Amino acid sequence: MSIQKPMLPKGVRDFDHQAILYRSYLIKQCTTVFQKYGFLPLETPAVECLALLQQKYGEEGDQLLFKILNSGDFLSKTSKGDWLNTDHKKLLPQIAEKGLRYDLTLPLARYVATHHHQLTFPFKRYQIQPVWRADRPQKGRYREFYQCDMDIVGTKSLLCEVEILLIIIHTFESLGIQDFKIQLNHRKILTTLVKIIEHADKEVFFCATIDKIDKIGMDNVCKILSNNHFSTTDIQVLKNLFQYTGTHTDQLDYCQQYFIENQQDIRPIQDLQKILQHLEMINPRYSAYIAIDYTLARGLSYYTGPIMEVVLTGEQGGSLGGGGRYDHLTENFGLKDTSGIGFSFGIERILHVMEARKLLPKATQQGTQVLVINDGLKAYPIILSLMDFLSHHAVAVEIYLEAVRLKKQLNYAHKKNIPYVIMLHDQSPLFFVLKEMKNGQQTVYTKEDLLHFLCAKI
Amino acid sequence: MSIQKPMLPKGVRDFDHQAILYRSYLIKQCTTVFQKYGFLPLETPAVECLALLQQKYGEEGDQLLFKILNSGDFLSKTSKGDWLNTDHKKLLPQIAEKGLRYDLTLPLARYVATHHHQLTFPFKRYQIQPVWRADRPQKGRYREFYQCDMDIVGTKSLLCEVEILLIIIHTFESLGIQDFKIQLNHRKILTTLVKIIEHADKEVFFCATIDKIDKIGMDNVCKILSNNHFSTTDIQVLKNLFQYTGTHTDQLDYCQQYFIENQQDIRPIQDLQKILQHLEMINPRYSAYIAIDYTLARGLSYYTGPIMEVVLTGEQGGSLGGGGRYDHLTENFGLKDTSGIGFSFGIERILHVMEARKLLPKATQQGTQVLVINDGLKAYPIILSLMDFLSHHAVAVEIYLEAVRLKKQLNYAHKKNIPYVIMLHDQSPLFFVLKEMKNGQQTVYTKEDLLHFLCAKI
Numbered sequence: 001m002s003i004q005k006p007m008l009p010k011g012v013r014d015f016d017h018q019a020i021l022y023r024s025y026l027i028k029q030c031t032t033v034f035q036k037y038g039f040l041p042l043e044t045p046a047v048e049c050l051a052l053l054q055q056k057y058g059e060e061g062d063q064l065l066f067k068i069l070n071s072g073d074f075l076s077k078t079s080k081g082d083w084l085n086t087d088h089k090k091l092l093p094q095i096a097e098k099g100l101r102y103d104l105t106l107p108l109a110r111y112v113a114t115h116h117h118q119l120t121f122p123f124k125r126y127q128i129q130p131v132w133r134a135d136r137p138q139k140g141r142y143r144e145f146y147q148c149d150m151d152i153v154g155t156k157s158l159l160c161e162v163e164i165l166l167i168i169i170h171t172f173e174s175l176g177i178q179d180f181k182i183q184l185n186h187r188k189i190l191t192t193l194v195k196i197i198e199h200a201d202k203e204v205f206f207c208a209t210i211d212k213i214d215k216i217g218m219d220n221v222c223k224i225l226s227n228n229h230f231s232t233t234d235i236q237v238l239k240n241l242f243q244y245t246g247t248h249t250d251q252l253d254y255c256q257q258y259f260i261e262n263q264q265d266i267r268p269i270q271d272l273q274k275i276l277q278h279l280e281m282i283n284p285r286y287s288a289y290i291a292i293d294y295t296l297a298r299g300l301s302y303y304t305g306p307i308m309e310v311v312l313t314g315e316q317g318g319s320l321g322g323g324g325r326y327d328h329l330t331e332n333f334g335l336k337d338t339s340g341i342g343f344s345f346g347i348e349r350i351l352h353v354m355e356a357r358k359l360l361p362k363a364t365q366q367g368t369q370v371l372v373i374n375d376g377l378k379a380y381p382i383i384l385s386l387m388d389f390l391s392h393h394a395v396a397v398e399i400y401l402e403a404v405r406l407k408k409q410l411n412y413a414h415k416k417n418i419p420y421v422i423m424l425h426d427q428s429p430l431f432f433v434l435k436e437m438k439n440g441q442q443t444v445y446t447k448e449d450l451l452h453f454l455c456a457k458i
Numbered sequence: 459m460s461i462q463k464p465m466l467p468k469g470v471r472d473f474d475h476q477a478i479l480y481r482s483y484l485i486k487q488c489t490t491v492f493q494k495y496g497f498l499p500l501e502t503p504a505v506e507c508l509a510l511l512q513q514k515y516g517e518e519g520d521q522l523l524f525k526i527l528n529s530g531d532f533l534s535k536t537s538k539g540d541w542l543n544t545d546h547k548k549l550l551p552q553i554a555e556k557g558l559r560y561d562l563t564l565p566l567a568r569y570v571a572t573h574h575h576q577l578t579f580p581f582k583r584y585q586i587q588p589v590w591r592a593d594r595p596q597k598g599r600y601r602e603f604y605q606c607d608m609d610i611v612g613t614k615s616l617l618c619e620v621e622i623l624l625i626i627i628h629t630f631e632s633l634g635i636q637d638f639k640i641q642l643n644h645r646k647i648l649t650t651l652v653k654i655i656e657h658a659d660k661e662v663f664f665c666a667t668i669d670k671i672d673k674i675g676m677d678n679v680c681k682i683l684s685n686n687h688f689s690t691t692d693i694q695v696l697k698n699l700f701q702y703t704g705t706h707t708d709q710l711d712y713c714q715q716y717f718i719e720n721q722q723d724i725r726p727i728q729d730l731q732k733i734l735q736h737l738e739m740i741n742p743r744y745s746a747y748i749a750i751d752y753t754l755a756r757g758l759s760y761y762t763g764p765i766m767e768v769v770l771t772g773e774q775g776g777s778l779g780g781g782g783r784y785d786h787l788t789e790n791f792g793l794k795d796t797s798g799i800g801f802s803f804g805i806e807r808i809l810h811v812m813e814a815r816k817l818l819p820k821a822t823q824q825g826t827q828v829l830v831i832n833d834g835l836k837a838y839p840i841i842l843s844l845m846d847f848l849s850h851h852a853v854a855v856e857i858y859l860e861a862v863r864l865k866k867q868l869n870y871a872h873k874k875n876i877p878y879v880i881m882l883h884d885q886s887p888l889f890f891v892l893k894e895m896k897n898g899q900q901t902v903y904t905k906e907d908l909l910h911f912l913c914a915k916i
Contacts, residue, residue: 012503038826038856045470368496398496
């Protein structure tokens, strides 16, 4: 066999023990909070039917799906005509029937639609698994990355929104991140705004445009709207609303007044009022995290109610998570009226922030605590039974696997961050030398004293 | 959009919280032992280069690989001629460059070959991730399933074998499984046997045949050998060896005598002797788990030294794990002499055994402990602050999300195995009724007493 280069495909990564420890720590903090609020885990397979995945994420999404070639002779279902006209889109359904999970929402919808007779509603689940997108790889963007979703399915109660907000707050606080705000808006407020200014047909464009305020600034957004037949008066009205500051009540009243003047349904505003009131009831500290932001849009097709996004208050750099209410989760599968709400923690981005702020635990807390020096075959009866003795008392212990010179063995302990090394004392089975790697200090102990010392230290 | 059936591809599964809890429990037990012996986790991407995956698992393996279609216009690299001759094997490399992970050994080899300059050797890693094989789905066999591998790479020391055996023993004991044995053999013993009886060219066939003794019995295996030009005398010699009983020393001496008579290298036998001696030194209890089994073959191409397999002593039903020493792990990548040893725990099968024996924890230990009954909007100030109070003291508490009739709310608690329910007492904010779901008993408490009671119970 010829020699191959050990290559990885573009945009995917190996995770070493340090990266796994970081991610596990974050996930543990999240799931502890989720479980406290009655959420239970769900895992779905990496492979889904391509027919379900397609046309769910827009045209761009369809392109970014990883498609799996049918097993065996994948040409057997094709006809010669199809490949001769060289249209890959036409050929695709004949040679690929499966694809890789693109997000965790479609699998949830499929799961709920399949098992709705057995599930207890409201169904609260969290799901933390990788997803795959054939995106152009770039700094911080990968083709395989973890998502962390939580959803409540099967009720329109606004208590869901309150619960989700509490979970967001408790999760970030438990991670040591306090300088965040939760931007809050309601999808129907945006719909009503474009309706009032008689641009209801441009809702998608409008939302996509105001979504850019963070990146290109209010003035540029206004210019774009102006170039697209939004009147100067309307733009000024929108700008006033977007930039209106004050208490939550002030902001909501201002919008409500505008809706009333224009004979519009004010229930979306009342929803936000109720959510904030409930949060205030629990603890005014919590509602202080909320920032009403009428420019928050969060991708159109999906959400139908309150929407939210978490950002750091002092920093640029994108959201730490987002979500909102949807009314049509399982409608594609013929199951109507399963309103729900979901929130997705951006764990890749959160990890990045935590790493920069040194909020993650050190790897030294994991792994071997003691290395027993290997003096060769004659010493085996002593060092093997020492290893077993310590190991049985929950000390993480390794024997160096080869009887090489001491320096190499100590170097192994150093590189693996092993804090203690044990050596035989004059080949005696009764005494051992314990060396502390951090300062080189050596002390002679009996087996029992060694155990006492280590148990106290570790 | 037309209505779709919420289908899953054949051979893959969803995992509900109960299944996840079971698997997590098993994995936690395993990793605790692995880490105590200095093993650290590694995770690799689901997607690998198809060129690396192919020709590593035999012809059958190549067929079972899940191949990923190139993104975008996958036809762009093909020529019409290739389509016309309708040879899917020739077309494949032009339309698919990636595939799904088939096992955890190739990713390890790729990782070691890539990072060998930075790694600390001996490199000890464990890896627990799903793999994908387009096998024919059948009872208990899936197309996506977890593997749990541990390997020591970079040393020929027989202490590795000892360490792996200790880990196997401690892992199974920690899972509550004691009636297992570890079958032990040496790949080079099998090579020597076919050499002695002058059938060295038939080693692959020989190993594949004796591997079937468990399934079809010794007599049928002898018949097959006889039909393939193995002489009656030779078959009798082999049979005597395979069926020889006695202590480990007896069994090894018997084989050693046979090798010496035939002027063969006895080092493979000495290796097994040393491994067993070391194990005995640590604790004779450990070596009692070992069963020398000269019929153990474990797939040929891969292993070069001692091999091992774990089975239950009293039951049929396949192995609970297996492994062995290999000398050529990274040779495909041009990195020679990285001898190592690996063992793979068959976690799907172990889970099955543990479930049948009720060795797995109950789901009731997970999830919500208290449901607060929702009496409607007027009660929100009281129940929301009660929830926050309990939640802050680490009680897992939910409010029922809708103000529906009590029976429906109690039914939710019942279905979700929530042990306690709290109701308002005469709409008073000072007293609460605690109902124990298991016996229906109700007691009135103040908020503080409620907390004391719950903290003591949970």
